[in-house]
Structures are given as structure tokens and as C-alpha cells.
Amino acid sequence: xxxxxxxxxxxxxxxxxxxxxxxxxxxxxxxxxxxxxxxxxxxxxxxxxxxxxxxxxxxxxxxxxxxxxxxxxxxxxxxxxxxxxxxxxxxxxxxxxxxxxxxxxxxxxxxxxxxxxxxxxxxxxxxxxxxxxxxxxxxxxxxxxxxxxxxxxxxxxxxxxxxxxxxxxxxxxxxxxxxxxxxxxxxxxxxxxxxxxxxxxxxxxxxxxxxxxxxxxxxxxxxxxxxxxxxxxxxxxxxxxxxxxxxxxxxxxxxxxxxxxxxxxxxxxxxxxxxxxxxxxxxxxxxxxxxxxxxxxxxxxxxxxxxxxxxxxxxxxxxxxxxxxxxxxxxxxxxxxxxxxxxxxxxxxxxxxxxxxxxxxxxxxxxxxxxxxxxxxxxxxxxxxxxxxxxxxxxxxxxxxxxxxxxxxxxxxxxxxxxxxxxxxxxxxxxxxxxxxxxxxxxxxxxxxxxxxx
Numbered sequence: 001x002x003x004x005x006x007x008x009x010x011x012x013x014x015x016x017x018x019x020x021x022x023x024x025x026x027x028x029x030x031x032x033x034x035x036x037x038x039x040x041x042x043x044x045x046x047x048x049x050x051x052x053x054x055x056x057x058x059x060x061x062x063x064x065x066x067x068x069x070x071x072x073x074x075x076x077x078x079x080x081x082x083x084x085x086x087x088x089x090x091x092x093x094x095x096x097x098x099x100x101x102x103x104x105x106x107x108x109x110x111x112x113x114x115x116x117x118x119x120x121x122x123x124x125x126x127x128x129x130x131x132x133x134x135x136x137x138x139x140x141x142x143x144x145x146x147x148x149x150x151x152x153x154x155x156x157x158x159x160x161x162x163x164x165x166x167x168x169x170x171x172x173x174x175x176x177x178x179x180x181x182x183x184x185x186x187x188x189x190x191x192x193x194x195x196x197x198x199x200x201x202x203x204x205x206x207x208x209x210x211x212x213x214x215x216x217x218x219x220x221x222x223x224x225x226x227x228x229x230x231x232x233x234x235x236x237x238x239x240x241x242x243x244x245x246x247x248x249x250x251x252x253x254x255x256x257x258x259x260x261x262x263x264x265x266x267x268x269x270x271x272x273x274x275x276x277x278x279x280x281x282x283x284x285x286x287x288x289x290x291x292x293x294x295x296x297x298x299x300x301x302x303x304x305x306x307x308x309x310x311x312x313x314x315x316x317x318x319x320x321x322x323x324x325x326x327x328x329x330x331x332x333x334x335x336x337x338x339x340x341x342x343x344x345x346x347x348x349x350x351x352x353x354x355x356x357x358x359x360x361x362x363x364x365x366x367x368x369x370x371x372x373x374x375x376x377x378x379x380x381x382x383x384x385x386x387x388x389x390x391x392x393x394x395x396x397x398x399x400x401x402x403x404x405x406x407x408x409x410x411x412x413x414x415x416x417x418x419x420x421x422x423x424x425x426x427x428x429x430x431x432x433x434x435x436x437x438x439x440x441x442x443x444x445x446x447x448x449x450x451x452x453x454x
Contacts (some may be wrong), residue, residue, distance in 0.1 A: 001282050003245060006079055010238060010302040013069070013077035018232070021071040021078065022262045029067050030268040033060040041312075046306040046402065047349050047395035051113075061274020061315065062086065067230070070279050073228060074235035082284055089282050095321035099150060099250050101220050106149045110285055110321045111354045111417050114390055118296040118421075119356040119383045119408040122198055122289075122325060123148035124378040126361035130155030131368045132178070138420050139186030141373040141429045143195055147380035150222065151197045152358060154183040156398050164281040168204055176201045176209040180213050180216025198252055200224035204236050208243055222287070227255035227280060228263050230272045230325045236413045240246035245284055248448040253285030255326070257312075259304045260295035266304040273312045278321060287323040288357050297409050299363045301342040303402060310349045317354025326350035328359030328379070332415025334372040335435060338405050339440035343375070344382045348451070351386040352394040352447045364411045369420040374439050381443075381453055388452045397449045404445075 016025075036058040039053060048054060069080040095110040108120045115131040124142045139154050157175045158165055165172050179201040187195040199217045201207040210216050217223070223244040225237050244251060255276045264268035273290055280288040290312060292305040299305070309326050316324050328346050332338030343360035351357060360379050361371055386394065408414050431439070447453055 001085055003078065003242065003284055004282060005024060007242070009079040009237060010072040010075050010077055013072070013079050014059050015076055015077065016078060017072060022230065025068045026272065027264070029064055030271050032264050033064055034264070036060065036266040036270070039270065041304065041307055042264045043303055044399070045395060046303055046310065046398045047352060047391050048311040049391055049395065050397065051318065054311055054318055054338045057270055057311055058274055058319040061270045062278060064271055065275040065278050068231060068275070071232045072230050072234065086278065086282065090404050092320040093281070097221055097250050097323060098244065099220055100194055100402060101218070102194035103196040104192055104196060106196060108323055108337050108356065110238070111317060111353050111356065113317050114352060116387050117356060118387060119351050120149050120325070121147055121383065122150045122152035122356070123380065124152035125155040125357055127153040127202070127372050128155055128361060128365050129368045132157060132160060134369050134421060135182045136186045136189065137426055137429060138252065138369055139183060140189045141165055141383065141420070141424060142428065143187045143190030143192050145377050145380070146374050147377060150184065151187060151367055153198060153200045153224070154179065154186070156202060160218055168206065172307055173206040173209045176206050176297065178231070179218070180210030181214055184216055194270050196221050196225060198222040205239060207240065211247070211364060217250050222250040222252040224252045224254055225285070227253065229258045229298050231276055231279060233283070242281060247411045250286045251284050251290060252287055253280035253283065254289035254291065255280065256291040256293045258293055258295040258302060259308060259310065266308050270312050273308065274315050277316055277324065281322055281357040285372045287356070289325045289338050290329055291327040291329065292310050293329070296330070298411060299409055301346050301405070302386055302405070306346060306349045306402065307400060308344060309355070310353045311331050313350055313353035313355040323356070324354065325356035325358045328357070329363045330409055331363060331414035333415055334375055335363040335418035335423055335438065336371055336415030336442055337438055338380055338408060338415050339417060340375060340438070341401050341404050341445070343379055343442060344442070345398045345444060347382045348386050348394050351383045352389070352391055357383045362417065366416055368409055369448040370417065371420060372423055372435070373424070374435060378439055382446065382451065385451050385453045393443055397451055400449050
């Protein structure tokens with residue numbers, strides 16, 4: 001679909017308020033469609049086994065988008081799509097997108113349910129706050145992991161030279177430039193100079209400054225855009241979208257369906273999620289990242305999120321060629337066994353259902369640099385192993401993992417973990433013996449549950 005049409009509709013569409021759109025349009029339509037689709041969450045089936053339910057979900061999400069449209073919060077206008085526009089866009093999707101250059105050229109593909117093809121791994125700091133002194137080494141350690149296909153969201157620079165960065169300032173533009181330089185330096189130091197980097201410097205329009213074919217993020221690197229929950233977009237995202245599409249950059253759309261929000265429970269939120277995936281594709285998203293968030297728990301590994309991720313990914317996988325990836329946000333923090341068990345549960349539930357993988361990260365990091373390249377290695381290993389089991393076995397493993405951590409999802413009391421600086425030797429960029437032992441313990445648990453890691 002021509003982006004210029006969407007931009008015009010963001011200026012000329014029906015005028016309404018955000019509350020009117022969310023309460024009367026999204027919520028009311030979602031409740032009706034959830035009843036009609038006869039979706040039902042079952043706490044014993046966290047990995048969906050019902051193909052017909054996935055198909056009904058897809059049709060409900062498609063119908064929601066047609067009835068509701070997409071709301072531009074900046075202009076207070078509704079962007080509507082016709083049935084013909086929606087169907088024509090879905091029909092012409094290629095099912096694959098190539099990123100990176102040279103030896104690091106990588107094709108991200110649409111995956112099916114119980115697909116035997118390995119998922120693409122978007123792995124990196126995942127937007128955690130990162131200090132300038134550690135930024136390059138932190139990302140170099142991720143780029144050294146051979147199972148990571150795309151360096152993912154290299155981290156937020158919140159301070160420069162000891163000064164807190166004010167959004168939209170000249171200092172924030174300098175930070176965006178350094179973000180591009182440091183990320184490219186990191187992959188060069190790791191011996192992967194052409195490794196694709198999924199960028200999201202989060203400097204509003206200033207983020208464009210990180211772009212450079214010579215020293216920063218290239219036109220072959222995915223650029224991230226975020227839809228606002230539920231089914232909303234703003235001028236900053238539309239403006240960045242116009243720029244990145246003009247230079248030919250692959251578009252990485254992301255959104256966070258909020259279970260317990262305007263979509264209601266997991267069934268209704270699953271419908272808003274499918275609608276958001278389709279809307280992201282209409283905006284020009286080459287791949288779409290779903291973050292199945294619980295509005296109260298603020299994590300993506302609770303039982304509702306596990307089910308939602310599974311059934312939404314299956315709905316998309318079975319009814320389109322859209323390329324989906326799932327983010328993994330946990331209560332437990334890196335350095336703890338719980339961190340590994342949580343992201344493993346969600347990885348199994350999503351990969352078996354047709355997703356690629358993005359992450360993992362803690363929902364509430366405690367300080368700078370709180371993530372782990374070694375745990376991202378396990379994340380990738382779990383995704384690959386999942387391609388060798390079926391949905392019934394996946395559900396069995398996910399239920400067992402969930403039982404291990406379900407009583408520790410409160411962010412105030414979940415494991416505090418450690419930072420990269422504590423988990424790694426900053427000179428050799430090797431994990432500590434203690435951290436490696438946690439990795440081995442997690443692998444042993446997964447093997448005992450029947451996940452074929454070896």
C-alpha cells in the first residue's frame with residue numbers, strides 16, 4: 001500500500017479523541033468479536049493446539065482493523081483501510097526479507113507452525129540503558145555469538161560526559177551519532193563488520209542521525225518503529241517511517257498488546273494483536289515484533305502472555321506470509337536461573353507457533369548494562385531445539401517451566417541478577433565461571449524436560 005495514502009488519511013480522516021477511539025471503537029468491537037470468535041484461554045494449554053481457533057482469531061483481527069482503523073494521536077484522525085487494500089497487501093507479501101551485507105547477508109523468513117527451519121535470532125542488549133564506557137564491549141560480546149543473526153537494539157545512551165541527555169536536544173543528536181558509530185565499531189571488533197544491526201536509538205527524530213553507510217547504521221540495517229497500544233500511531237513514527245523507507249531500509253515494526261487493557265482479557269487482546277500485526281504490515285513493516293505484555297505484571301512470560309503469543313503467531317503463520325518475531329521480557333534478571341527459564345518458556349511457545357525470536361531482556365533492569373550475551377546464546381539454542389518437537393511436547397515443556405517460576409513474577413521480589421560488567425570479564429569478554437554454571441544448569445533442566453538441545 002502506498003505510504004502517501006496513509007499520510008494523507010492521517011490528515012484528512014475522521015476526527016475523534018483518543019478516549020473515543022479506544023473505548024468506543026477498540027474495546028466495544030473487540031468484545032463483540034471475541035464472543036463471535038469463541039476464543040477461550042485454557043491454563044492447561046499454553047501452546048495452542050487448535051488450528052480452527054487460530055483461523056477464527058485471524059479473521060476476527062482482520063475484521064477489527066477494518067471496523068476500527070488506526071488512530072493518529074498527533075492529528076486526532078482515524079486512518080481507515082478498505083478490505084481491498086488489506087487483502088491486496090497481504091497477497092503481495094514476499095515472505096522473506098534480506099538484511100546485512102557481504103558474508104553477513106541474512107534472509108529473515110516467514111515461518112509456519114511447527115516449522116523445521118531455524119528462527120532468525122535478533123539478539124543484543126535490547127534497549128537496556130548502557131553507559132558510554134561499556135557500549136562497544138557490551139555489543140561486541142553479543143556480536144561474537146555466532147548464533148545471533150542480527151544485533152538487536154544496541155542500547156540506550158542516557159548520559160554523555162556525565163550529563164543527562166535531554167530528548168530533542170543537540171546532545172541527543174550527538175548521542176544518536178555515537179550510537180551508530182559505536183554499534184558499527186562493535187561488530188567490526190567482533191570480526192563481523194557487515195552484521196545487520198536492528199536500530200532503535202530512541203531519540204525521536206534525532207535518531208535519523210545514526211545513519212551512515214560508512215560509519216553507522218546502513219540502508220541494509222532494519223530500523224524499528226513502534227505502534228502505540230492499541231492500534232495507534234503518532235507523527236514521530238510516521239516521519240521516521242517516511243525517511244527510512246526513502247533510503248530503502250528494512251522496516252521493523254513493533255507493538256505491545258496489553259493484556260488487561262483496552263482489549264480486555266487474553267482472548268480480546270489476541271484480537272487487537274492480530275489487528276496490530278496487519279496494520280503494521282499495511283504501514284510498510286517488513287517484519288513485525290509482538291510483545292505480549294501483561295498490564296499488571298509488566299512481563300511477557302505469564303500464562304496469559306504465553307498463550308497469546310502462541311495463538312497470535314499461529315493465526316498469522318497459517319493465514320498469511322507476514323514475518324513475525326516475538327520479544328521476550330522477563331521478571332527474573334540476567335545472572336539468575338529464573339531469567340533463563342522464563343525466556344525459554346516463551347521462546348518455545350512462540351517458535352513452535354511460527355515466530356522468529358527477539359531478545360531476551362528483563363522487564364525492570366536494575367542499573368546500566370543488565371543483560372547477558374551468554375543467555376542470548378541459550379535463547380538461540382532453545383529456539384533451534386524447538387524446531388525438533390511438536391506442539392504437544394512444546395505445551396508439556398512450557399507448562400513445566402511455568403510452574404518453576406510462576407510464583408516469582410512480581411518485579412519487586414523477582415531475582416535481582418547482575419550486570420554485564422559483573423557477569424563478564426571486560427578484558428577477555430568471556431563469561432565468569434559462576435555465570436557459565438548458571439547457563440549449564442538451565443540447559444540441564446531443559447534437557448531433563450525433553451527439549452533436544454544436544
